[in-house]
Amino acid sequence: MAIDISKPQGQALIRRLAEKADVVLENFKFGGLAKLGLGPEDLLTLNPRLVYCSITGFGQTGPYRNRAGYDFLMQGMGGLMSVTGAPEGEPMKAGVAVVDVFTGLYASNAVMAALLERERSGLGQHIDLALFDVQIAAMANQISSYLVSGAQPPRLGNAHPSIVPYQVFPTLDGHLILAIGNDEQFARFVTLAGAPELSQDERFATNPARVKHRAILVPLLEALLAARTTKDWTEALEAFGIPGGPINEFADIDADPQVQARGIFKTLGRACAVSRARCASRGQRSRMTAHRRIWALTQTKSWPRCWRFPKQSAPLCATIRSSHKEKARLSNRPGFGLTSLDQHRPSPIFDPEPLVFSCSVRRAFAEGEACRGHAPFTEQGKYADDPKSKHAGGLALRA
Template sequence: MAGPLAGIKVLELARTLAGPYCSMILADMGADVLKVEQPGLGDETRGFAPPALEGESCYYLSLNKNKQGITLNLKTEEGKQIVRELVKDADVLIENFRTGTMEKLGLGYDVLKEINPRLVYCAVSGFGRTGPMKDEPAYDLVMQAYGGLMSVTGEADRPPVKVGFSVVDLTTGMYACIGTLLALWAREKTGRGQFVEASLLESIVSLQTYLAQSVMATGKIPGRLGSGHPNMAPYQVFESKDSYVVIAVTNDQLWRKMCDALGLDDLKEHPKFAVNADRVKNRTELIELMSEYARCRTTEEISTKLKEAGVPGGPINNIADVLADPQVIHRGMIQEVEHPTIGTLKMLGIPIKLSETPGSVRMAPPTLGQNNIEVLSRLGYSPEDIAIFKDKGVI
């Protein structure tokens, strides 16, 4: 069954994480995505190894399924002309070059929209394409620091730490995807494409939500609470007798259920802890008392009691635990696809489920230049032309 974006053609001039993640979401939902890479080198994530499978970087593999791939040297006139040819019937172009690079190449939005007025041009950047920092480079780690995330991540008495995933890059990729889809929907009504932007800075600022609102309302700057939450307690990790366990109490009803389940009768109606506002106010004392309880019991014992009582909580799984989890497998989040050099390749599945037009894992990530001949032949170039392009370093 065709995905909801079947027939949409996407030209990806992006590398690393945010841009390729955006186009992979579109590809997973049925779009025809053509990834353009630099000859001989490719996307820089091809070099993010180890780990690797048969010479293919696992990092690269994770971001490029369901795409075709060609190589083009955009510093050559022939390479630029091929891009212009591809743009003629493209619906979307995604790029994450430094600000001004595409314009210097003669491939900026103002030029390409003249070739194809229906083109949705999505630009991904670090700080946005305008403003005093538009030319500054940015990586996920830099933006976790600059955007405030690291100031609230980690233990109060320890140095700031980054989140374990590249959450700023990934969020920016999702916002870029949302923006692209919105522009495609608008095109249905206007007949015209438009320029779409997503930046790492604006993405991480937008994720601050309740923290930012609290600062704007009160002027108080939040600090690091480890796994705790500034607005509720207990809502964090506790050390158990044998490992760690999460207990997530978000309201007073769950508080009473938790106390009954764990036998914490002396805390249940205690005036310091009976309501959430007081539990937050007296957080230090509460956590000390609950920590004493948790350290005397195993994670399994606490988790079982919480589950039976309907209180959110449980163990901290590692990544291997998650990938082997029966629920994760049942929901189709582990898929297999054939790769030209690796063979059967396990990949993550599609997180968005659609009943009538579901996404699917159809193709393995392309090897470097895998579809050069196919794509260039489709554009009308002869085998002799393609051989010349190869000799001249165009592809």
């Protein structure tokens, strides 16, 4: 739903929702919600069991707390760009907004930990999460190395500061990642490449020696790897148990047999949501057909609360327990107004998990009024405007 929190009615609605909520996630600038009476102190007073997670650029404390935060800025200020890029080139950012992604993962972990702690203490808490903090924490071994030695790690392009060879090499038709993790793997690789004497050379026999003599070894390996195609090398490395692989473009990923076997990409028809078990299985993510209607994202085994707003399409979240065939049949009935329906093949493992979908009704309702339905769909399910419905004029369907 969309709520205008600049108006008193919207603020009151947020407070009503917070009274029974488990988690609030917000990413307004520092102090923005507190000015509206919706800050952590305000909502935790209403609901002491609430877990309130604030995500900002620089956190709730410190001299930068009033600044806006952007992923690119955080990659620079948090040190990632100082170790990313070619040695003689300019500092580079990552190709995706990694700080935003990492912060979301940190937030989910923090919220789950807070919910677990609440089971013991009975109290919620305010989680103060900053993009800046997350980026620094994500520097992992690079920043721990600095803290131990006081030395700034250099930019090495695609090379690793403490493992050799562990980088990208040119091949006959492209590039290959070679990720040698130990001395035994190095010996197998140089044997495969036709230069077994390199593993006997004291300059290259151990990883510390290879790191020290990186500038000598890398050109030798470049000459060896440039003699064959990326595909040839990938197959040969796999056969010899040596870590390595191609640099895939998105089309390569889409066609990769491992991606297909894992079911990573799923194309859905006008689907808005699937059962909790099915969504969580095998890490699937969905390609969804663009649709302007409201998605029903709740997982509920009873009728959800539906908020009505004047002159807007109000969402109806419904739970269907009938078969997939019956769901498809019901979706084609005149008057149901379905905007989306799960088109997954039935799963004998997860059926009959409820299928959540959304339909939309354009009506003028009293502002802030709430309704709750009481019955699941059946073969005799009626549209909300049916005068024989238990809640005529509302959003409930009757059996």
